[in-house]
Amino acid sequence: MEIQDESKWFKKRWLLILGVIFLAFNLRPAITAVGPLIATIQKSLGINNLEAGLLTTIPLIAFAVLSPLVAKFSRRWGNEKTLFLALLILTAGIFIRYSHQLGFLYAGTLIIGSGIAVMNVLLPSVIKSDFPKRIGLMTSIYTTAMCAMAGLASGVSVPLAEGAGLGWEKAMASWGFLAIIGIALWIPQLKANKTNSSNQAAAYPHPSIWKSRTAWHISLFFGFQSFVFYCLIAWLPAILLSKGMDESTAGWMLLFVQIIGLPSTFFAPIIASKLKKMGTSIVVIGLLNLLGFGGLILFYQAGLLVTSVAMIGLSTGGSISIAYMIISTKAKDHQQAAELSGMAQAAGYFLAAFGPVLLGFTFDQTNRWLEPILLILLVNTFMVLAGTHALRSQAKIN
Incomplete structure (x- = not known):
């Protein structure tokens, strides 16, 4: 009986589960793909260690600054719309970063960090809202997906850039296609979002x-x-x-x-x-x-x-x-x-x-x-x- 119940639950929620997994897939590759390519980027652009280090520091700063603000966006637009917007922002940042100019590289990195910050914050909220009886299982699924793709991105960056002949710009930009898949899989959740944002704000009685x-x-x-x-x-x-x-x-x-x-x-x-x-x-x-x-x-x-x-x-x-x-x-x-x-x-x-x-x-x-x-x-x-x-x-x- 328990197996049948699990099967019915999965058939009912499989599209949302897949959407959550692909959101998790997009939480780290655009960042972890940079580290192995830092030396190549330095040589290509002629930048020093401080300038290169900012490429990995900027996303962390974006996470720290934006994370406390994300709940306000969620109360106004709902989790689903806010996450969809975050995926669009992430994709834009990845392709803006496809440049040989340091200014665009920094700007794209900041935009990437902003999009990921929103997804970082709201995924636990999605789990609480849509999977209240399976918090442990769904947290396991999406954090494992996040960490696995983070490791994969760091491992294949150099082979993509050098072995496949893409160069560092295209190797980093290639992760934009993963974000595009995430956008496609999240579109159905926009239709499923029945929560009115104004009602959400009114029904939020918790103290700070x-x-x-x-x-x-x-x-x-x-x-x-x-x-x-x-x-x-x-x-x-x-x-x-x-x-x-x-x-x-x-x-x-x-x-x-x-x-x-x-x-x-x-x-x-x-x-x-x-x-x-x-x-x-x-x-x-x-x-x-x-x-x-x-x-x-x-x-x-x-x-x-x-x-x-x-x-x-x-x-x-x-x-x-x-x-x-x-x-x-x-x-x-x-x-x-x-x-x-x-x-x-x-x-x-x-x-x-x-x-x-x-x-x-x-x-x-x-x-x-x-x-x-x-x-x-x-x-x-x-x-x-x-x-x-x-x-x-x-x-x-x-």
């Missing part, structure tokens, strides 16, 4: 989310796990090189840490939603980080270093999907989910933007990776404390 202690715990958890992840992405190869790993293998470890985390990304919300004390999942994630980063301090053997990286991958993979699940689970309704998501992601990407810089500064002062890794472990402790407080059964949002 920024006054809620639980909302701050959720935001800090999102922020600290983002801090750990982006520090990892920025500095893992350098840490492994200092341990004697060769340059090629250290570079591959960056892709490995994202791939190995995919099972954790998928299963963590499902498992956490079935636990009597969901905070246990946060403690497990924190312990994996502790063991993984502890291994990066203690070990020099390649096999043990790879094992340490795998533990970190499982931890960071699970933490991002649980962060999104907490938002959908704790919010009272889809509008509060949008408000909470905007707050959490503003804090998250603000911290994420400063994390790699802080670690780099610490390394410059000490000339070794012990202190930067200890800093990550300190943040990991804060992450566990914030997450367990947010997931307490009595923790409510005002």
